[in-house]
Amino acid sequence: MIYLDYNATTPVHENVISSMIPIYSTDYGNASNIHNVFGLRAAKHVEASRRLIAENWNVTENEIFFTSGATESINWSIKQVFRDYASKGNHIVVSKTEHKAVLSTCEYLEKNGAEITYLNVDENGHINLIELENSITDKTILVVIMWCNNETGVIQPISEIANICHNKQTLFLSDATQMVGKEKIDLQETRIDIMPFSAHKIYGPKGIGGVYMRRKNPRVMLSSFIHGGSQEKGRRAGTLNVPGIVGMAKAIDGAYAFNRSKEIKMLRDKVEKLILDQVKNADINGGGSNRIFNVSNILLPNIVAEKMVALCPNLAFSLGSACTSERKTPSHVLVEMGRSKEEAISSLRLSFGIYNRIDEAQEIVDTLVKAYNKLKS
Numbered sequence: 001m002i003y004l005d006y007n008a009t010t011p012v013h014e015n016v017i018s019s020m021i022p023i024y025s026t027d028y029g030n031a032s033n034i035h036n037v038f039g040l041r042a043a044k045h046v047e048a049s050r051r052l053i054a055e056n057w058n059v060t061e062n063e064i065f066f067t068s069g070a071t072e073s074i075n076w077s078i079k080q081v082f083r084d085y086a087s088k089g090n091h092i093v094v095s096k097t098e099h100k101a102v103l104s105t106c107e108y109l110e111k112n113g114a115e116i117t118y119l120n121v122d123e124n125g126h127i128n129l130i131e132l133e134n135s136i137t138d139k140t141i142l143v144v145i146m147w148c149n150n151e152t153g154v155i156q157p158i159s160e161i162a163n164i165c166h167n168k169q170t171l172f173l174s175d176a177t178q179m180v181g182k183e184k185i186d187l188q189e190t191r192i193d194i195m196p197f198s199a200h201k202i203y204g205p206k207g208i209g210g211v212y213m214r215r216k217n218p219r220v221m222l223s224s225f226i227h228g229g230s231q232e233k234g235r236r237a238g239t240l241n242v243p244g245i246v247g248m249a250k251a252i253d254g255a256y257a258f259n260r261s262k263e264i265k266m267l268r269d270k271v272e273k274l275i276l277d278q279v280k281n282a283d284i285n286g287g288g289s290n291r292i293f294n295v296s297n298i299l300l301p302n303i304v305a306e307k308m309v310a311l312c313p314n315l316a317f318s319l320g321s322a323c324t325s326e327r328k329t330p331s332h333v334l335v336e337m338g339r340s341k342e343e344a345i346s347s348l349r350l351s352f353g354i355y356n357r358i359d360e361a362q363e364i365v366d367t368l369v370k371a372y373n374k375l376k377s
C-alpha cells in the first residue's frame with residue numbers, strides 16, 4: 001500500500017515517538033501541579049517545548065499557546081477577535097478557498113451579527129491583492145487568508161498580504177497548518193498576527209496544535225475561549241497534553257518534510273508528468289501557481305474520482321480535504337478556482353511525504369491510469 005494522503009495526516013516520526021515515551025512513562029505529572037516534582041518536570045517539558053517552537057519561528061515563547069489542534073485554534077481566534085474587537089467593528093475579510101474550519105466559523109459568526117466579505121481567487125487559487133485592499137474598511141477587525149491550501153498546495157503571497165493588513169491597521173490571521181514544517185518560517189519577516197497550526201500534518205501526534213499571537217505591533221491579547229483552570233496564562237483552560245506538546249515541538253524542530261523537500265518534489269513532479277503524458281486532457285489544479293512541493297491535485301476528465309479510490313486498492317489517497325471527502329459535493333476550492341462541478345468531481349488529491357520513494361512513481365501512475373481507463377470504458 002502506498003500512502004499518498006500526507007495532507008490529511010502523517011505517521012508520527014520515530015524521533016517524535018522517542019521524545020514522547022518518557023512523558024508517558026516517567027515524567028507523567030500534571031503540568032499545572034508544580035508543587036510536586038512530577039508536575040514540575042512536566043511543566044519544564046512544556047516550557048522547553050514552547051521555547052523550541054518560538055525559536056524556530058523567531059518569536060518569543062509567550063506568543064505561543066497550545067490547543068487541541070488547528071480547528072480549535074481557528075475557532076478561538078476568529079470568534080474571540082469578533083467578541084474582543086466589537087467596539088471597533090464587525091467586519092471580517094476571508095478568502096473563499098479557506099479550510100472548512102475557517103468558513104464554518106465565519107458562517108456561524110455571520111448568523112451572530114458579523115459582516116463577512118468573501119474574497120475571490122483566480123484560476124491559480126490566488127486572491128487579488130487590490131480586491132483585498134479595497135475590501136478593508138474602518139470596521140474591519142480581521143483578515144483571514146491561509147498560507148498554503150490543503151487541497152491544491154497553492155501558496156498565497158503572505159508577506160504582501162500581511163503588509164496590506166498592517167498598513168490598514170487590521171489584524172491578519174493566516175492558517176499555517178499546511179505550511180509549518182514544510183518551509184522555513186520567520187514571523188519577524190512575515191508579519192502574521194495570529195497563526196494557527198497543528199502537529200499531525202508534520203509527523204507529530206494527533207489532537208495537539210497551537211496558535212501564535214503577536215505581542216507587539218500590534219499586541220494581540222485574545223480572551224479565553226475555553227473556560228476552567230488557569231492553564232496557558234488563563235487563556236485556554238484544560239490539563240495540558242504534555243506528551244503531545246513535546247512531540248509537536250520535536251516535529252516542528254525536526255522539520256522532517258522540509259529536509260526531504262527536494263526528493264518529495266521530484267516524485268510529485270514525475271507523477272504529474274507521467275499522468276499528463278498518458279491521460280488525454282488531464283490537468284493539474286493550481287499547476288500554474290506557486291505550490292508547496294508535496295501536493296498534486298489532478299483533474300482526470302469525465303470521471304467520478306471517488307470511484308478511483310476503490311479501483312486503486314494499493315494506493316491511499318483522497319479527493320480533497322479530509323473533512324469533506326465523504327461528501328459527494330464538488331470541492332469548494334476547485335469550484336472557486338473556476339473548475340466546473342464536473343471537473344471538480346473528476347479531481348483527486350495526492351499528497352506525498354517523507355516515507356514515499358521516487359521509485360514508487362511508476363506504480364502510482366500505472367495504477368491510476370489503469371483505473372481511469374477502466375472507468376472510461
Ligand code: PLP
Nearest residue numbers: 069070071099150175177178198
Ligand atoms: N487548516 C488546514 C489548512 C488543514 O489542512 C486542516 C486539517 O485538515 C485544519 C485546518 C484542521 O486541523 P486539525 O486537524 O488540527 O484540527
